[in-house]
Amino acid sequence: MISRRNLLGSSVMLVGAAAVSGRVQAAAIPEAATSNSPTMQPPPRPSSGPDYHPVVTLNGWSLPWRMNGDWKEFHLVAEKVEREFAPGMTARLWGYNGQSPGPTIECVEGDRLRIFVTNKLPEHTTVHWHGMPVPNGMDGVGGLTQPHIKPGQTFVYEFVAKRSGTFMYHPHADEMVQMAMGMMGFFVVHPRDPNEHRVDRDFVFLMSSYDIEPGTALPKVMTMTDFNLWTWNSRVFPGIDPLAVRQGDRVRIRVGNLTMTNHPIHMHGPHFEVTGTDGGWVRESARWPEVTTDIPVGGMRAIEFVADDPGDWAIHCHKSHHTMNAMGHEVKTFIGTPQKDLTKTLRKLMPDYMPMGSEGMAEMGSMEMPLPDNTLPMMTGFGQYGPLEMGGMFSVVKVREGLAADDYKDPGPYKHPAGTVAHQVTDAPAPQRRSDAPSSSTPAGFTVVKPGSNNHNSH
Ligand SMILES: [Cu+2]
Numbered sequence: 001m002i003s004r005r006n007l008l009g010s011s012v013m014l015v016g017a018a019a020v021s022g023r024v025q026a027a028a029i030p031e032a033a034t035s036n037s038p039t040m041q042p043p044p045r046p047s048s049g050p051d052y053h054p055v056v057t058l059n060g061w062s063l064p065w066r067m068n069g070d071w072k073e074f075h076l077v078a079e080k081v082e083r084e085f086a087p088g089m090t091a092r093l094w095g096y097n098g099q100s101p102g103p104t105i106e107c108v109e110g111d112r113l114r115i116f117v118t119n120k121l122p123e124h125t126t127v128h129w130h131g132m133p134v135p136n137g138m139d140g141v142g143g144l145t146q147p148h149i150k151p152g153q154t155f156v157y158e159f160v161a162k163r164s165g166t167f168m169y170h171p172h173a174d175e176m177v178q179m180a181m182g183m184m185g186f187f188v189v190h191p192r193d194p195n196e197h198r199v200d201r202d203f204v205f206l207m208s209s210y211d212i213e214p215g216t217a218l219p220k221v222m223t224m225t226d227f228n229l230w231t232w233n234s235r236v237f238p239g240i241d242p243l244a245v246r247q248g249d250r251v252r253i254r255v256g257n258l259t260m261t262n263h264p265i266h267m268h269g270p271h272f273e274v275t276g277t278d279g280g281w282v283r284e285s286a287r288w289p290e291v292t293t294d295i296p297v298g299g300m301r302a303i304e305f306v307a308d309d310p311g312d313w314a315i316h317c318h319k320s321h322h323t324m325n326a327m328g329h330e331v332k333t334f335i336g337t338p339q340k341d342l343t344k345t346l347r348k349l350m351p352d353y354m355p356m357g358s359e360g361m362a363e364m365g366s367m368e369m370p371l372p373d374n375t376l377p378m379m380t381g382f383g384q385y386g387p388l389e390m391g392g393m394f395s396v397v398k399v400r401e402g403l404a405a406d407d408y409k410d411p412g413p414y415k416h417p418a419g420t421v422a423h424q425v426t427d428a429p430a431p432q433r434r435s436d437a438p439s440s441s442t443p444a445g446f447t448v449v450k451p452g453s454n455n456h457n458s459h
Pocket residue numbers: 230262263264317318319322393
């Protein structure tokens with residue numbers, strides 16, 4: 001799936017390297033791996049250097065490196081990309097190495113890192129290593145800590161991965177545009193001792209948001225808050241990978257937020273604890289159980305749980321507009337309004353007109369609405385019992401008995417044991433007490449004091 005692209009051609013020069021570091025001896029820049037597939041790549045075992053337990057990037061992959069002496073060398077290429085948000089909708093974004101988000105960078109505490117960044121965008125850029133303790137000149141703030149990387153130039157960043165944890169990378173140059181266009185990636189530093197903070201499965205995803213007019217493919221970069229596509233790794237439900245988990249596994253999910261609002265991430269089923277932030281690991285005595293954790297803008301949370309109960313457990317942002325796809329904002333509220341006559345009139349003008357929402361919006365989950373090209377339904381996705389009526393930031397943690405350790409494939413719908421699914425009751429229900437029936441009852445423990453009879457209060 002990952003193809004290689006040789007960047008040793010004469011047009012690529014190592015520009016600015018001497019200004020950044022005098023230690024770059026190798027004239028050659030490592031080739032840059034690239035992938036434009038939204039299919040989750042199996043977690044890569046480290047090919048060289050110290051051992052670690054790799055993370056799994058939903059709908060993504062990790063960037064290969066090469067060793068050069070005791071330096072780990074990576075190569076990021078900032079460029080225009082196309083990203084499928086879900087089958088039926090592809091956005092024109094900016095990203096790294098063929099994708100938005102860029103590939104996950106994984107390394108080990110104490111590693112010496114040399115990260116080459118080539119700019120193939122039409123404007124200058126930089127890369128900031130969000131949360132990473134680095135020498136100031138490697139912090140990637142264009143104009144403040146380094147000159148910008150101009151189109152066609154390659155810069156090199158060099159630093160030691162000082163502490164393990166979860167980090168992100170993104171530009172610190174024309175940020176409003178470059179982040180709105182999808183430029184970001186995950187950066188995981190594993191503990192030097194692979195048994196420290198050890199889990200069986202370690203998932204990562206970044207949250208980003210886009211404002212893409214239905215029928216178009218380019219994000220509107222001036223939008224400040226009113227986005228219409230809320231994504232995990234630039235994917236929306238039903239395009240987001242499920243999180244396949246073996247029953248009994250200890251699981252970590254690391255989530256970064258590079259949207260412009262907070263996201264309360266809620267998981268059904270197992271309770272979890274927040275075990276890490278961008279600032280480091282949370283010590284055990286400071287953790288508490290949660291089913292929802294709010295992830296601030298520019299923040300990261302690592303949550304951990306033991307997957308005791310098998311099933312299909314939903315995981316989603318609890319802002320309900322963030323589990324919908326585009327078109328959600330222009331629809332009027334018609335709950336309780338009969339639309340029959342109105343529909344008749346409108347159908348004379350627009351034969352395709354569909355009335356919506358007289359009895360809520362659930363009907364939208366199953367109907368086939370005429371949509372503009374390159375547009376996803378607002379509420380969509382089907383489960384074994386019917387339409388899910390979801391979109392955006394929604395996926396499913398699929399806990400199954402006996403999955404192989406490296407098996408991350410979608411195991412399909414959960415087969416519920418007989419008699420364990422909520423079902424319709426057909427027996428006549430017990431008669432309800434009429435609310436207007438004369439009531440003689442007084443709630444236990446209360447006495448009724450009639451107005452004007454407060455004798456016991458007299459003085
Ligand atoms: Cu949200």
